[in-house]
Structures are given as C-alpha cells and as structure tokens.
Amino acid sequence: MQQTPTLSLRPLAVALSLALLPVAAQAQKAHELDAVTVTASPLGGDAESQATPVEVLHGQDLNRVKTGTLGETVSKLPGVQxxxxxxxxxxxxxxxxxxxRVQVLSGGITALDASTVSADHAVSIEPFLADQIEVLKGPSTLLFGSGAIGGAVNVVDGRIARTLPQEPLSGRAEVRGNTVNDERTGMFRLDGVNGNWVIHLDxxxxxxxxxxIPGYAIAPEGHAHEEEGHEEHEGEEHAxxxxxxxxxxxxxxxxxAGAVGATWxxxxxxxxxxxxxxxxxYGIPDGAHVHAEGHDHGHEEEGHDHEEEHEHGEESVRVDLVQNRVDLKxxxxxxxxxxxxxxxxxxxxxxxxxxxxGGQVxxxxxxxxxxxxxEAVQQELAGWNGAFGLQVGSSDFAAVGEEAFVPSTSTDSAGLFVVQRRDFGPVSLELGGRHEQVRLKPDARAKKTFDATSLSAAAVWKLSPAFDLRLGLDSAERAPTNEELFAAGAHVATRSIEIGDAGLETEKSRSxxxxLHAHTERTxxxxxxxxxRFKDFIYLADTGVSEDELPVRLWNQQDATFRGVEAEAKLHLVESASAGDWDLRVFGDYVRAKLDGSGTRTVDFEVPHGDHSHAYSTQIAQSxxxxxxAPLRVGADVSWTFGGLNASVGAVRYDKQDDVALNEAPSxxxxxxxAHLAYRWDVSGGAWELFLDGNNLTDQEARPHTSLLRDYAPLPGRAVAFGIRAYF
Known part of the structure; x- marks a missing residue:
C-alpha cells in the first residue's frame, strides 16, 4: 500500500532555506511583481498566480543566461540543473x-526529437531564438502527458504571434564571440504587421x-573507472x-536554425x-565513445590508452542532426x-x-x-474557471546501424484532460485530471499498451497581501518508453550494454x-x-556482469523516493537615483533520491551477441x-543597475557528491x-546594447556529477563572451 508522503530533508539545506525567512519578514508592505503570462497554462495568468510551481526566464534575465543548449540555459534556476x-x-x-520524465516543449507542443532515447542526443530547440522559457516543476502530466511526470520546459519563440505588435516592423539582432571556443554567433528576428497579418522571420x-579546459580532459584513473567502494575527496592527491x-x-x-511564420x-x-x-x-568528446567487441568494430581493449587509441586510427565521432518542423495554432x-x-x-x-x-555513417x-x-476554455460556472481538451500524438522511431540498441518503434497516444480553478476567499484552489493511453508497436515484437491516469490538487492561501502559502498533491503515472522496454545491445553513450524488459508496468508517483512566497518592497x-514517492520506478540497474569489456545493465522497477528543498531570495539593497539600484540574490537547492527496497533479487537475462545470445543469472540490488x-548547491550574486548600465557578479558552489549509487564513484x-556587464542606450526607433559576460572566471576544473562524461569532458575553463545587441 502506498504510504502518505512525508518530508525528511538534509539539515544543511533546510537551514539555508529557513535562514532567509527573517529577511523576508522584515518588510511589511506587499510588492507587486511584473506579470509575465505563462503560455503553457490554458487558463493564462502569470507565474505567481499559478498554483503549481512555475519559473519564467525572459528579458534581461534570459539574455544573461542563454547558451547553446536548453539545459544549461535554465540550469541556474532553483531545483533545475x-x-x-x-x-x-x-x-x-x-x-x-x-x-x-521531463517533457521539452516548443510552443506548448512536444519537441518530437530523440533526446530522451540516448544521453548523446541533443534537444532540437535553439534557446537564443526564445522570447521566454517556462519551467514547470513537479508533475505536469495533466496538460502534457505521462512524459512530464517530473516536470516540463516550454520554449516560447513567437513564430506564431499571440498579439499584434505595436510597430509595423520590429525585431532584434545579436552578434557575439567567446574566448573559450572562438565562438562566432549571429542571430536576427523580424516581425512585420500588415492589417491583421503578422509575418515572422528568424x-x-x-x-x-x-x-x-583548465587541465587534462580525462580524469585520474580512479575517477574514470567507477568501482564499488571507491572514495576520493576534494583536496586529495590525484593519480x-x-x-x-x-x-x-x-x-x-x-x-x-531559422523559421518563417504567418499569423492572422x-x-x-x-x-x-x-x-x-x-x-x-557537434562532436562527442574523444574518449567518451566506445565500441564493444562482438557488437561493432572492436577497437577498445583493456588497458588501452585513449590518446594512443586516436593515434592508431580510432576515429572521432560527430553527430549530424537535422529537424524540420511545421507548427499550427x-x-x-x-x-x-x-x-x-x-x-x-x-x-x-x-x-x-x-x-x-571518421566522416562515415x-x-x-x-x-x-x-x-x-x-483545448476548450469554459465561461465561469458556479465560480469555477477551467479548461478541458483532447491530446493525440503519433511517432515512428527508427534506428539503423551497428550501434542501434533500440528497435524501430511506432508510438501512438491519446489523452483527455480537465483543469478547474476557483477562489474561496483568500484560498485559490486548482484541481485537474487526465487519462491517456499509450501504444508501442516495435518491429518483430509484440505491441504494448499502457493506460495512465493522473490527478492533481493545488492551493494558494493568501496569508496577507505580502505572503502566501502553497500546497500541492499529485498522483501521476508514466508509460515506459521503447528504450526501457526493448533495448538490447551496446549503448555507447552510457558505455554499457542495456537490456530492456518488455514486462515493465506503468510507473506511478505520489507527490x-x-x-512559501513573500513579495515585499525590499524582498x-x-x-x-x-x-x-514512486511505485515501480524504472531505472537502469547494474548486474555486475560484463561482456566484451562493457558492463551489462538491466532496465528494472523498484519503489523509490525523491526528497528535496529549494529556496531563493532577492533582496533590494539600495534604490538610489545617484548610486543606482543594488540587488542581492541568494539561492540553494538539494535533492536526495533512493530506492526503497532491501536486499537483492535474482534475475535471468540474455545478452545478444551477433546471431546468438549469452544467458546470465545474477543478483540486483533493490536499495x-x-x-x-545533483549535489547540494548554493549560490549568490550581486547586481547593479544605473541608467543604461547593468552589472553583476556571483558564484555558485556545487558540493561534493558522495551519496552515490552502487558502482558509481563520488565526485x-x-x-x-x-560576472556580467552591459550598457544599453536608446536611439531613434530602438536601442543598442553592448555586453561582456564572464563564466568560470577562476578557471576551475569542474566535472558535474550529473554528466555521463564527467571523467572524459570537464566543463569549459575561463570564458569571456562579448557582443552587441540591437532592438528595433
């Protein structure tokens, strides 16, 4: 029986959060925030009016953090990496x-790429062309289906206009460079109005x-080969x-990237x-891509040096990605x-x-x-505002080649959803439900059908004009993916052989x-x-078995629990016409994820090997x-605005991670x-902005624990980006 969720959190993270409360309580008057409409919700409203947690990046905040990948662009929001x-x-x-478990959306519709199939597949969305990015935390299955059981990220690009622009022709352009990689980037956007028509080009x-990078690409041998029981602490002498x-x-x-759109x-x-x-x-950093003997080229041998490998003919691997898309609203x-x-x-x-x-497919x-x-948005009925609708989707996935570890699969889905919102005095209540069916039809295998039902209840209680308390309860379900069900072979991205389980059941969660939110004149x-709490959480389990020098991992189910805390405070330190405005932002987050079982269980499985297979029996840990x-993270930055000048400096501390899984090394x-510096000045019909952005200014070697490549590809070293933006 599913237990009622309880919260048990690391004292350091709780202390960080609670330490900020007295600061928030110092001011008495409420402060009204700038409203930014959340387009992902059919009921509209800004981020603060949503009962479920939402973060929105737009304007200067988006300009400061946008990079070439969506994940890195949103990675400094609390709870997001x-x-x-x-x-x-x-x-x-x-x-x-x-x-x-995290749905990536473009204009409210799934990206429909292959980024969930393998860790080396990129998201096919360009953050530099975004108007705003919305991050929905927690289950978002009501609106977007079972693939959003952990949240959703919606990129709003304006290619289909929502309103008529005020000017007959408007837009923006940017050129930039970066010292760390000799980057040369240029982008533009144009919106033209002719009567009721809006024409878009970007x-x-x-x-x-x-x-x-600050040092060597490949980490010491103790890090690169993850062994059970291995511990290495910061400051110790490395190999x-x-x-x-x-x-x-x-x-x-x-x-x-580019687009053309027309809206009436x-x-x-x-x-x-x-x-x-x-x-x-884009390239897969050398040393990260392996081959398994008996599955493909058989280049890797035990003890073989990566650098020597390339000297003797191992070819670099690059990915050539093309996506063409048509959107309708x-x-x-x-x-x-x-x-x-x-x-x-x-x-x-x-x-x-x-x-x-080596240039060959x-x-x-x-x-x-x-x-x-x-979506149908209803008129108010007995005090309730709401929406209901139908969502359908179909995709044909195919993988062809010696390293295709997932069979070609057709996936069809259909879902019905409803969401309702009503105010009861100081309490705003939001209820919702969704039921969907997902059918997967793999080549040469039996098809699988899953039903998933999700329910949600969330409330915002206005304790005062400045403070509100937020409560949320969710029950969500997720259908397994084709990789989890049907994988059978060497997966070079995870440096392992993955074996799926066609008997996996629907994953269920209770959240x-x-x-607590506070908005005062100063804070x-x-x-x-x-x-x-997950029932039948689907994860990749180590078997302890190796074949062709690659570890064999099985897709498995076991109950699991995720617990976490996140906090953010923005303090308006000084507001002065002569000295400018000074703000301090402090944030932190922490999450712990564990399997809830105990002991081990015996599993029997087969590993494909050419035209036959090898049978194994082994024990899998259930706890x-x-x-x-991701480890505990805390950060702070100070920003200053004075006329057209805007500057900030800050730091983020990522703690060591030693709460690791079996056969996973600590980090x-x-x-x-x-640091960031920008100067903006107005001209007739628009504005110009010069900017200078510095990242990793201390040139520190950083290997994120969330990266599969942390032993082969550290983060970039000291980087200084520079350029100019034009608005018209």
Missing amino acids: TTNFGPGVGRPIIRGQEGP GLVRNTDDFD EQTGPRGRLNNSAIKTR LGETAYFGLATSTYRSN AGVYEPVSFLKSINLRGAYTDYEHVELE GTRFNNEGFEARL AEIG EFKLALYET GNLPRI DGYTLVD
Missing part, C-alpha cells in the same frame, strides 16, 4: 528527474572550435591525468502557421455561450540524427511524427509539496519542500542511492564564478 554530454548536448534536470548561425591538456578535442559545434489575428478567431529548421553538427473566441474559446495547437516533425565516425536515428492538442522570497543525482565539489 542540466545533463552534459559535451557542449552540444544539455537536457534539463528538474528536481533530480530527467530524460523521459535565423541563427553558430560556429565554435574545440573549447579550452596522473591523461588525454589532451588545455583543450577538449572534438568539442566544436556548427548550428543553423481577427476579432473572433485567429490562425497561424510556421515552418522551422534546426541543424547542428488556431482558435475561435466564444464559439458558443458556455465557452470563452476553443484553441488548437499542433506540430509535425521530421527528425534525423546521424552518428559519423555509423548509426542513423529517425523520428517522424505529429502531436495535436484541442506532496509545501511552499522577494520563495521556499519549497517536496517529496515524491541504495540512485545514480547521477569532487567546485565553485563557478561569473
């Missing part, structure tokens, strides 16, 4: 959950070379490092259509007396991802599909969250404590920490120091 598979790949991690070109020094080989990137906005209806392309050619206002509007969103995507070894991944959502404060969970802590 990023995966890392070299500079070309970064997918968001929300409260310790990632991959198929484009981006990015070229970078291999990026600089000799190997690989290239000062530069991460094969980390260069070439990206091209009438008094009673609207219609918009946009077509876009995203193309990226349409709606009718007040079609009948009891509805405010009916809205349709849809997208068709043709995605291809080719792995190139190794493995090809394709994903062609569509998704559509029809509880309590939060903005947020605190959240949460717990999610312990889950792998690659050292590190501190990243950043």
Whole structure:
C-alpha cells in the first residue's frame, strides 16, 4: 500500500532555506511583481498566480543566461540543473528527474526529437531564438502527458504571434564571440504587421572550435573507472591525468536554425502557421565513445590508452542532426455561450540524427511524427474557471546501424484532460485530471499498451497581501518508453550494454509539496519542500556482469523516493537615483533520491551477441542511492543597475557528491564564478546594447556529477563572451 508522503530533508539545506525567512519578514508592505503570462497554462495568468510551481526566464534575465543548449540555459534556476554530454548536448534536470520524465516543449507542443532515447542526443530547440522559457516543476502530466511526470520546459519563440505588435516592423539582432571556443554567433528576428497579418522571420548561425579546459580532459584513473567502494575527496592527491591538456578535442559545434511564420489575428478567431529548421553538427568528446567487441568494430581493449587509441586510427565521432518542423495554432473566441474559446495547437516533425565516425555513417536515428492538442476554455460556472481538451500524438522511431540498441518503434497516444480553478476567499484552489493511453508497436515484437491516469490538487492561501502559502498533491503515472522496454545491445553513450524488459508496468508517483512566497518592497522570497514517492520506478540497474569489456545493465522497477528543498531570495539593497539600484540574490537547492527496497533479487537475462545470445543469472540490488543525482548547491550574486548600465557578479558552489549509487564513484565539489556587464542606450526607433559576460572566471576544473562524461569532458575553463545587441 502506498504510504502518505512525508518530508525528511538534509539539515544543511533546510537551514539555508529557513535562514532567509527573517529577511523576508522584515518588510511589511506587499510588492507587486511584473506579470509575465505563462503560455503553457490554458487558463493564462502569470507565474505567481499559478498554483503549481512555475519559473519564467525572459528579458534581461534570459539574455544573461542563454547558451547553446536548453539545459544549461535554465540550469541556474532553483531545483533545475542540466545533463552534459559535451557542449552540444544539455537536457534539463528538474528536481533530480530527467530524460523521459521531463517533457521539452516548443510552443506548448512536444519537441518530437530523440533526446530522451540516448544521453548523446541533443534537444532540437535553439534557446537564443526564445522570447521566454517556462519551467514547470513537479508533475505536469495533466496538460502534457505521462512524459512530464517530473516536470516540463516550454520554449516560447513567437513564430506564431499571440498579439499584434505595436510597430509595423520590429525585431532584434545579436552578434557575439567567446574566448573559450572562438565562438562566432549571429542571430536576427523580424516581425512585420500588415492589417491583421503578422509575418515572422528568424535565423541563427553558430560556429565554435574545440573549447579550452583548465587541465587534462580525462580524469585520474580512479575517477574514470567507477568501482564499488571507491572514495576520493576534494583536496586529495590525484593519480596522473591523461588525454589532451588545455583543450577538449572534438568539442566544436556548427548550428543553423531559422523559421518563417504567418499569423492572422481577427476579432473572433485567429490562425497561424510556421515552418522551422534546426541543424547542428557537434562532436562527442574523444574518449567518451566506445565500441564493444562482438557488437561493432572492436577497437577498445583493456588497458588501452585513449590518446594512443586516436593515434592508431580510432576515429572521432560527430553527430549530424537535422529537424524540420511545421507548427499550427488556431482558435475561435466564444464559439458558443458556455465557452470563452476553443484553441488548437499542433506540430509535425521530421527528425534525423546521424552518428559519423571518421566522416562515415555509423548509426542513423529517425523520428517522424505529429502531436495535436484541442483545448476548450469554459465561461465561469458556479465560480469555477477551467479548461478541458483532447491530446493525440503519433511517432515512428527508427534506428539503423551497428550501434542501434533500440528497435524501430511506432508510438501512438491519446489523452483527455480537465483543469478547474476557483477562489474561496483568500484560498485559490486548482484541481485537474487526465487519462491517456499509450501504444508501442516495435518491429518483430509484440505491441504494448499502457493506460495512465493522473490527478492533481493545488492551493494558494493568501496569508496577507505580502505572503502566501502553497500546497500541492499529485498522483501521476508514466508509460515506459521503447528504450526501457526493448533495448538490447551496446549503448555507447552510457558505455554499457542495456537490456530492456518488455514486462515493465506503468510507473506511478505520489507527490506532496509545501511552499512559501513573500513579495515585499525590499524582498522577494520563495521556499519549497517536496517529496515524491514512486511505485515501480524504472531505472537502469547494474548486474555486475560484463561482456566484451562493457558492463551489462538491466532496465528494472523498484519503489523509490525523491526528497528535496529549494529556496531563493532577492533582496533590494539600495534604490538610489545617484548610486543606482543594488540587488542581492541568494539561492540553494538539494535533492536526495533512493530506492526503497532491501536486499537483492535474482534475475535471468540474455545478452545478444551477433546471431546468438549469452544467458546470465545474477543478483540486483533493490536499495541504495540512485545514480547521477545533483549535489547540494548554493549560490549568490550581486547586481547593479544605473541608467543604461547593468552589472553583476556571483558564484555558485556545487558540493561534493558522495551519496552515490552502487558502482558509481563520488565526485569532487567546485565553485563557478561569473560576472556580467552591459550598457544599453536608446536611439531613434530602438536601442543598442553592448555586453561582456564572464563564466568560470577562476578557471576551475569542474566535472558535474550529473554528466555521463564527467571523467572524459570537464566543463569549459575561463570564458569571456562579448557582443552587441540591437532592438528595433
């Protein structure tokens, strides 16, 4: 029987959060925040009005943090970090959950790429072309399906207009460079108005070379080979490092993106259509890509040095990604007396991802599909405002090549959802539910059908004009993915052989969250404590078996619990016409994820090997920490605004992570120091802005615990980005 969620959190993280409360309580008057509409919700409203936790990046805040990957762009929000598979790949991690549990959306519709299939697959969305980015924390399955059981990230790009621009022609442009990788990036956006029509055009070109790193690419041998019981602490003498020094080989990137869109906005209806392309050619850092004897080329031998490997013919691996997409949005206002509007969103995507070894095609991944959502927003009924709708989707995934470890699979899904909101005096209550069915039809295997039902209740209680308490309860379900069900072979990205389990059941979660928000004249404060208990959590379990020198891992199910805390405070220190405005931001987050079982269980499995297979029987642990969970993190920055000048300096401390899974090595802590400077001046019909951004200014070696490549690819060293923006 499912236990009622309880919160049990690390004292240091709790102390960080509670220490900020007295600061928030010092001021008495409420402060009204700038409202930014959350487009992902059919009920509208800004982030603060949402009962479920939402963060929105836009304007100068987005300009300061945007990078070439979506994960890194949102990674400094409390509770949000990023995966890392070299500079070309970064997918968001929300409260310790990632991959198929975090939905990535473009304009409210799934990205429809292959980024959840493998850690080396990039998200096919360009952050530099975004108007705003919305991060929905906690289960977002009500609106977006079972793939959002851990949260969702929605990128709003404006390619289909929501409103008529005030000027006949408006837009922005930017050119930038970066010292760490000789980056050359240029982007532009244009929006033209002709009557009720809005025409949109955007484009981006990015070229970078291999990026600089503080020391050696490959970590000491003790880190690179994860062994049970191995411990290494910050400050201890490391073994000799190997690989290239000062530069991460094969980390260069070439990206091209662009779109054209047209929207008609009438008094009673609207219609918009946009077509876009995203193309990226990025490298997998040398030493990170392996081959398994008997599965492919058989280049890797025990004790073989990575640098020597490349000297003797091992080819660098690059990924050539192309996605073409068509988006549609349409709606009718007040079609009948009891509805405010009916809205349709849809997208068709043709995605291809080719792995190139020495310029030759190794493995090809394709994903062609569509998704559509029809939403009806109701008129107020007995005090309730709400929306209901239908979402359908279909995709055909194919993997062809010697390293295709997942079979070609067709996936169809259909879901019905409803969300309702009502105010009861100082309490705003939001309820919702969704039921969906997912069907997977793999080649040469029996099809699988899953039903998933999700329910949600959230409330905001206005304790005073300045303070509100937030409560949330969620019950969510997720259908297994084709990788978890049908994987059978060497997965080079995880440096292992993965074996799926066609008998996996629907994953279920129960979540509880309590939060406190304060908005005063001097302080903005947020605190959240949460717990999610999973029944039949799907994870990749180590078997202790190796074949062709690669560890064999099985997709397995076991109950698990995620507990965490996150806090953020923004203090308005000084507001002066002569000295400018000074603000201090402090934040921190912590999450712990563990399996809830005990002991071990016996499993029998087979590993494909050419035209036959090898049978094994082994014990799998049913308890312990889950792998690659982000460590405790605290950060602070001071910002200054004076006229057209804007400057900030800050640091983020990532603690060492020693709460590790079986056969997972601990990781050292590190501190990243950043600074930003910009000057903006108005001109007739627009504005110009010069900017200078410094990252990792102390040139520290940083190997994120969340990265599969932490032993082969540290983060970039000292980087100084510079450029100019134009607004018109």
